Amino acid sequence: MATTTKTKKVAKKLLSLSLDEEGRVDEAKVRSILDSLREDPPSNHRALLREYQSETRRYLPTVQCGLEVPDAGQGEVSQILTGKVNASQGSNFSIDSSQNPSLIAGYKLRVGDDVYEDSIDQRLENLRKSLS
Amino acid sequence: MSSITDLIRKEIESLSTDPTKTNVGTITALADGVAKVEGLSKVMFNEMVEFPNDVLGIALNLEEDTVGCVILGDTSSLKEGDEARTTGKLLSVPVGMELLGRVVDAVGRPIDGKGQINTDQEFPVERIAPGIIPRKSVDQPLQTGIMAVDSMIPIGRGQRELIIGDRSTGKTTIAIDTIINQAKINKQGEESGDPDFRAVYCIYVAVGQKNSNVARTIKVLEETGAIDYVTIVSAPAADNPANQYLAPYAGCAIGEWFMENGKDALIVYDDLSKHAVAYRQISLILKRPSGREAYPGDVFYLHSRLLERSARLNKDNGNGSLTALPIIETQMGDVAGYIPTNVISITDGQIFLETDLFNKGIRPAVSVGLSVSRVGSAAQIKAYKKVAGKVKLELAQFRELAAFSQFESDLDATTKARLDRGARIVEMFKQGAYNPVPVEVQTAVMWAMQNDFFDTIPVNQIAEAVESLKEYLSTQGTEPCNEIYASGKLEEDTEQKLKSAVEDWKRTFA
Numbered sequence: 001m002a003t004t005t006k007t008k009k010v011a012k013k014l015l016s017l018s019l020d021e022e023g024r025v026d027e028a029k030v031r032s033i034l035d036s037l038r039e040d041p042p043s044n045h046r047a048l049l050r051e052y053q054s055e056t057r058r059y060l061p062t063v064q065c066g067l068e069v070p071d072a073g074q075g076e077v078s079q080i081l082t083g084k085v086n087a088s089q090g091s092n093f094s095i096d097s098s099q100n101p102s103l104i105a106g107y108k109l110r111v112g113d114d115v116y117e118d119s120i121d122q123r124l125e126n127l128r129k130s131l132s
Numbered sequence: 133m134s135s136i137t138d139l140i141r142k143e144i145e146s147l148s149t150d151p152t153k154t155n156v157g158t159i160t161a162l163a164d165g166v167a168k169v170e171g172l173s174k175v176m177f178n179e180m181v182e183f184p185n186d187v188l189g190i191a192l193n194l195e196e197d198t199v200g201c202v203i204l205g206d207t208s209s210l211k212e213g214d215e216a217r218t219t220g221k222l223l224s225v226p227v228g229m230e231l232l233g234r235v236v237d238a239v240g241r242p243i244d245g246k247g248q249i250n251t252d253q254e255f256p257v258e259r260i261a262p263g264i265i266p267r268k269s270v271d272q273p274l275q276t277g278i279m280a281v282d283s284m285i286p287i288g289r290g291q292r293e294l295i296i297g298d299r300s301t302g303k304t305t306i307a308i309d310t311i312i313n314q315a316k317i318n319k320q321g322e323e324s325g326d327p328d329f330r331a332v333y334c335i336y337v338a339v340g341q342k343n344s345n346v347a348r349t350i351k352v353l354e355e356t357g358a359i360d361y362v363t364i365v366s367a368p369a370a371d372n373p374a375n376q377y378l379a380p381y382a383g384c385a386i387g388e389w390f391m392e393n394g395k396d397a398l399i400v401y402d403d404l405s406k407h408a409v410a411y412r413q414i415s416l417i418l419k420r421p422s423g424r425e426a427y428p429g430d431v432f433y434l435h436s437r438l439l440e441r442s443a444r445l446n447k448d449n450g451n452g453s454l455t456a457l458p459i460i461e462t463q464m465g466d467v468a469g470y471i472p473t474n475v476i477s478i479t480d481g482q483i484f485l486e487t488d489l490f491n492k493g494i495r496p497a498v499s500v501g502l503s504v505s506r507v508g509s510a511a512q513i514k515a516y517k518k519v520a521g522k523v524k525l526e527l528a529q530f531r532e533l534a535a536f537s538q539f540e541s542d543l544d545a546t547t548k549a550r551l552d553r554g555a556r557i558v559e560m561f562k563q564g565a566y567n568p569v570p571v572e573v574q575t576a577v578m579w580a581m582q583n584d585f586f587d588t589i590p591v592n593q594i595a596e597a598v599e600s601l602k603e604y605l606s607t608q609g610t611e612p613c614n615e616i617y618a619s620g621k622l623e624e625d626t627e628q629k630l631k632s633a634v635e636d637w638k639r640t641f642a
Contacts, residue, residue, distance in 0.1 A: 054160075058170065058197065110156075113171040115217070118151035129186075131140070 007044055011051035015059055024063055024094065025056060061112045063093060068100040068108040070119075077107055085111065155218040157199060159183075162210055165203050165372045166417045169216045172199045178258055180219045185209040188239070189216070190223055190374070193418045200418045202374040204239060224254040225382045227389035232333060235350060235364040238375035238382050243366065255385040257378060261440035268446035270480075273511045274332065274398065274455050277313030277568020278306060280498045280561040283520035283578060284527070285483055288511030289332070289396050290444025290453040294475055296460045296467065297485030302496050303459045304345075305565045306483065307400040308352060310457065311336060313568035314398060315358030332455075333390050334362045335399040337383035340376050340406030343368045352566055369406075376410035384441050387454045391443070394450035399442070403459035404435055408471045425470050432474050439478050467502065481505035494558060495565075500527045515622035516571060519578040523557060530554020556586050559594035569602060572616040576605050579622070580634045589641075600641050601634070609633030 014033055020026040033052075042048060065085055069078055082095050089111065100108065106119030157171025167189060175181065181189045181201050187210060193200030201216065225240030228251040235244035242249050270288035287293045295303045314332040321329035336353075338346045346366050353359040363386055367379035380401050390397035401407070408431055415428035423429050435458075442456035458479065460472050465487060467476065476482055481504045489497035509517045533551055537543055543551070560581055563569070569577075577598055580586060589597050605613050612630035616622060622630075 054170070054197070061171075113155050113157060113173045115154050115156050116151055117154070122152065130146075 004044070004047075007047050007051050010042075010048060011055045014048075014052050015055045018056070025060060030056075061110065065089075065093060065095055065112075066110040067095055067097045068103060068110075069097065070101050070103045070105055071099060081107060081109055085109070157216045159210065159212055159214045159216060160198065162207065162212060164413075164417045165207055165374055166414070167201045167203055167207075167210065167216065169199045169201055170197065172216060172218060175199055175218050176222075178222055180221050180223050182217050182219050183210055184214050188223075190378075192414070193420070202377075202414055202418075203372070204374050204378070207372075222256040222258065223378070224256045225385050226251045226253065227255045227386050228253050231363040231386055233360050233362070235366055236382075238365065238367045238371070238379040240382060240386075253389065255389055257381040257385050259385065259388065259441065261437065262443045262445060262449075266443075266445050266449040268444045268451075269510070270444050270453075270507045271510050272396075272444075272453070273513060273516075273571075274310075274396075275313055275317065275568075275571045276306065276310040277316070277570070278309055278496055279563060279569060279574050279577070280496055281306065281483060282512075282516065282571060282574055283561075284500060284524040285481065285498070285503050285505040286507065286509060286511040286516075287455065287457075287481075287505060288444075288507040289455050290442065291481070291505070291507050291511065292439045292442050292456040292458065292479040293505060294458050294460060294479040294482035295485070296462060296472060296476070296482050297497070298462050298465055298487045301485035301487055301490045302565070303461070303485060304349070304402055306485075306496055307336070307402060307457050307459060308349060309566060309568050310398065311353065311362055311400065312356045312358045312566055315356065315361045316568065316570070318361050319357070330396050331361070332396045332398050334358075335365065335383045335387045335397065336362055337365045337367075337380050337399065337401050339367050339379050339401065339403060340369045340410060341402065343370065356566060373410040373413040376407065377414055380404070380407055380438055384438060384454075388441060391445060391452035391454040392450060394452045396453045396455070398455045398457065401438075401456065401458040403461055404475055405459075405461045405471055408434065427470060431471070432478075435471075435475055436478050439475075480507055493562075495562060498561075500524060500531060513571060513575075513616075513620040515575045515616045515620060516578070518622050519575055519582050522582075523578065526550070527554060527557050530557065552587075552591075555591045556594050557581065559591060560586070560598050562595045562598075570606075570613075570617070572613040573602050573605050575616050575622065576613055576630055576634070577601055579627070579630055583631075583634075585634050585638060597641055601637050604637040604640070605633065609636060 018025050018029045018033060037045065067078060067081060078097055085095060086093055102121055104120035108119060109116045155172055155174040157169040159167050160170045161168040172181065175191045175194065177191060177194055179191050181191055183189060187203060187205040189201035189203045191199050192202050223239065226249050230249050230251040234242055234246060234249060237243050270290045272289040274287045274289045276282055276287060281287065295306055297303050311334045314334055318331040321331060336349065346368055350364060353362055365379050365383040365386065367375040383399055387397040387399040408427060411431065411434050412427050416422060416426065420428045439456055439458060442454045444453040445451060458475060460475050462469060462472055467484065484499040484502035485497045486499045489499065512520065529550055533547055534554065537547065537551060560577065580601060586594055586597060612626050612633055615626045
């Protein structure tokens, strides 16, 4: 079923209902919204859920960033970057750290749609491109 | 061995070690060569977007939540969820003299198996056309080598002249003849060592054509030795619509390099009907609103922004030029179709080719009534202007009278004379494919026709007589032609020499 403007509007409203006071997506609120939709499903239930998912997926990068480091021993790098991101984006910004061994060394930080990267993997990729 | 390692070492040293910042998105849908990407919030219109496996795309639709990207390569390696990233670059193609003699695809990559193109210059495929101030009026001829065109529908350097007609009426042949003629003139000019000589470099853009047709065209250009002055941009029918849409712009960028560097260039778009169809396909997949014949609303702008880039620049801007010969294929001779009327209104004239004339053996099948060049005799050398001034009128009168005279058995002497002259002119204009005639020889033949030298020859032998005269003037009676070539004028003494040469030829022909 095609997404209509009305569905989009409702999905946006659902997203706003899912946020806590600090503007973060609250998991408990999301669960309660999903439960109430399941109990009393609207006619465009599937389309609405899809749109709600898209809205949430688009919103999340604006309030949280993803940090990838090659191993757990890079705690210092994580700490410095977390401090810098919080200073520039505000303390509401949450950081989701994860390990990515393919980076070899360095880091990859995603803030919204922007990706900041300084890793061996990226330099090798640049070298491959320049030689091909 | 050490040189190879040195090469890699230098490459490593030149690499930036600073952190990079890129704007990324995720493919949410992929179909028919178009990817819908979520994210890419900082992407620019027409920016190149990089997908995994070195596949490139262009951002064509910037919507509130998603970006519509047209994929330029193989889409089979991409899938939903793949990352797309901006490059910060507009789509560019390599330009320069190194492209001459090469066959490239829509993004300027060589496809002729002759190795890499060693040029470090690039031009973006989409550029703003020159404004009014840097332009100059078209006043230098661009000889096609086709008598019917050079005499009645002269083309100037910097002009946009449409070649229009049904399928199989000789549209491409006219364009290829013109390219071959430029190569001939270039070789002659380079051999003469004339410092004022300006070569015309050519770009042939094949859009939506069969690969066999493109191969045939390349073969003709190679056999005639014209390939050294030509760059071929190929986006065949088997290519994806994005490449077919981009190819004319890529070719235009290559031509603009010549123009902006003070050189003259000629670009053939073969053909813009298929280009419009490719654009319609892309637009429909991108879900843009469709209009007449399902074309999007900006299909006029598609061609106007392309053809406006052809111009003649003034001396302050290098004096270069880019002449365009767009080709349009009509259906059942309907020039009032949507795309034909659009392109007719954009260009500075058209050469209309008629199926009936073609089938009657009148080739090139130029329709005198429907063909026009808005530049007119400003793009003719003085000598040619002198002899070809009345020929279009005479031929138009002939076609008019011929239609009426079919039902009349008893015609007056004037009508008979006009019909007789018209029939001879028609025969004179018959010309084989890939056999362009130098302008000085054309002038001499036209002079002979205007001065009644063909009047005693039966109409069915005129074509043979014209060929014989052309050969005579190119081999034995070369003096008057050389004088016309050198001065561009038909002086009285040249005319006398021409008269005696034609009389000599007539004795041998008789």
